[in-house]
Amino acid sequence: MNHLLFDFLDKHADMYEGKDAINPELYDLYKVKRGLRDKNGNGVVAGLTTISTIEAFDISGDQKVPCDGRLYYRGYDVRELVSGTVREKRFGFEEAAYLLMFGCLPDRRELKQFCDVLGSMRTLPTNFVRDVIMKAPSRDIMNSLMKSILTLASYDSRVNDLSEVNVLRQCMMLISEVPMMAVYGYHAYNHYECEESMYIHRPSPELSTAENILMMLRPDKKYTELEARVLDVALMLHMEHGGGNNSTFTTHVVTSSGSDTYSVMAAALASLKGPKHGGANIKVMEMMDDLRANVSDTKDEDEIRNYLDQLVDKQAFDKKGLIYGMGHAVYSLSDPRAVVFKSFVESLAKEKGRMDDYHLYTTIERLAPEVIAEKRKIYKGVSANVDFYSGFVYSMLGIPVELYTPIFAMARVVGWSAHRMEELVNADKIIRPAYKSVAEKRIYQPIDKRQERELAGGNYRKIEEK
Ligand SMILES: CC(=O)SCCNC(=O)CCNC(=O)[C@H](O)C(C)(C)COP(=O)(O)OP(=O)(O)OC[C@H]1O[C@@H](n2cnc3c(N)ncnc32)[C@H](O)[C@@H]1OP(=O)(O)O
Numbered sequence: 001m002n003h004l005l006f007d008f009l010d011k012h013a014d015m016y017e018g019k020d021a022i023n024p025e026l027y028d029l030y031k032v033k034r035g036l037r038d039k040n041g042n043g044v045v046a047g048l049t050t051i052s053t054i055e056a057f058d059i060s061g062d063q064k065v066p067c068d069g070r071l072y073y074r075g076y077d078v079r080e081l082v083s084g085t086v087r088e089k090r091f092g093f094e095e096a097a098y099l100l101m102f103g104c105l106p107d108r109r110e111l112k113q114f115c116d117v118l119g120s121m122r123t124l125p126t127n128f129v130r131d132v133i134m135k136a137p138s139r140d141i142m143n144s145l146m147k148s149i150l151t152l153a154s155y156d157s158r159v160n161d162l163s164e165v166n167v168l169r170q171c172m173m174l175i176s177e178v179p180m181m182a183v184y185g186y187h188a189y190n191h192y193e194c195e196e197s198m199y200i201h202r203p204s205p206e207l208s209t210a211e212n213i214l215m216m217l218r219p220d221k222k223y224t225e226l227e228a229r230v231l232d233v234a235l236m237l238h239m240e241h242g243g244g245n246n247s248t249f250t251t252h253v254v255t256s257s258g259s260d261t262y263s264v265m266a267a268a269l270a271s272l273k274g275p276k277h278g279g280a281n282i283k284v285m286e287m288m289d290d291l292r293a294n295v296s297d298t299k300d301e302d303e304i305r306n307y308l309d310q311l312v313d314k315q316a317f318d319k320k321g322l323i324y325g326m327g328h329a330v331y332s333l334s335d336p337r338a339v340v341f342k343s344f345v346e347s348l349a350k351e352k353g354r355m356d357d358y359h360l361y362t363t364i365e366r367l368a369p370e371v372i373a374e375k376r377k378i379y380k381g382v383s384a385n386v387d388f389y390s391g392f393v394y395s396m397l398g399i400p401v402e403l404y405t406p407i408f409a410m411a412r413v414v415g416w417s418a419h420r421m422e423e424l425v426n427a428d429k430i431i432r433p434a435y436k437s438v439a440e441k442r443i444y445q446p447i448d449k450r451q452e453r454e455l456a457g458g459n460y461r462k463i464e465e466k
């Protein structure tokens, strides 16, 4: 332990606590939109996009009426894209990636070419797995991914070339390589930290992204057709969500400064892993484990409601006051992706003998919006979001929890790529909103004239002892 640091923090913890708190009334006074949303939850319009469209309200006269959510990729309803590829027995991730990147649906020849190119790019530099991915493995695969992506930049002789075709090359390369880097990052962690056996399977250029993920993950490389199709649908549902979501907005912000593709993607990953964003899928699973540990009868609705009450009152689980997997910055009555997920969760749960869990999830999905509405100011309705059922689906596919958010990233890297290109082509202006300063001006004091402060201390020690 660094005693110097420990004592310093112990003395200063009290002084630091609340130091940066700003009187909430000032936000109203200066009309600051906290979280870049107005009082009714509407986001500040920060840009234009043709990549996707999100709808959560219908307009009736001059009224906005909450409706079931709708999501379109380049104008195509995501539900139709999913049902189309499932019906026509094709893997859809690559097709949707083509659509998002190039703006139109591919014909058979174009799709084959695109899949062949992605397949040919599923390689990493010589010894990259040994020298980069295996070094300092961590349970946090998102951090491991960021490290790998930033290191890849050193192997790119045209790292800073912002021409469209070069950025397209870099993006396609990352779409191909992120699944490998994430799965190998997990194997490294599983071997070095969990003392399990390690195996590194090379991806196959003939297989789809979803098949490759399952193949690389499993010791015997085996998976069923249903498992690969379900994962493919999950990837399609996570690929893109407008320009304003936290990680895609990060993509726009960092792109606008002229930074390189690797740095932009690392920043987007850093944003996505947050538990209020893509990291929520891991939190949902941890919350469900905590619920099972604290609710004696998971079929008793009163007991479940009581636990949800405690969650929102910051008394249970991580004491953050959130029911993970619930609520969305844009959607009101429903998130269309959660609805699609739910449609195959039931059949999968039946097949895997997880119907008790399925009923528990559906009960929470029904009760949570009521509990949140009782205790918070609700502007537009709260419903299950894409992260609510995704972890449950992955657990039925035998995917380890550490990979849940990285799987989100494997898909969303496509949306980030499309938005990076859109920002480069259209905006070419650094994103720079304003912050109103509410600080007082002060007169400089020479060091010998500054008053000595009495620091009580003890606060950090208490935190450490917990
Ligand atoms: C891929 C994705 O990023 S999807 C989102 C994944 N995140 C989660 O599942 C985490 C849990 N959910 C949340 O934290 C929130 O719903 C967010 C961050 C997604 C959206 O938050 P907001 O934009 O503030 O939602 P909204 O305006 O509808 O919230 C209204 C009120 O309900 C509260 N609320 C919303 N969702 C929840 C929730 N799941 N649990 C408890 N309270 C909630 C908000 O805190 C807010 O109350 P406040 O004004 O007192 O702070």
Ligand SMILES: O=C([O-])CC(=O)C(=O)O
Binding pocket: 240, 241, 242, 244, 245, 246, 328, 329, 330, 386
């Ligand atoms: O749009 C948002 O705020 C969150 C997001 O990325 C998603 O729901 O996929």
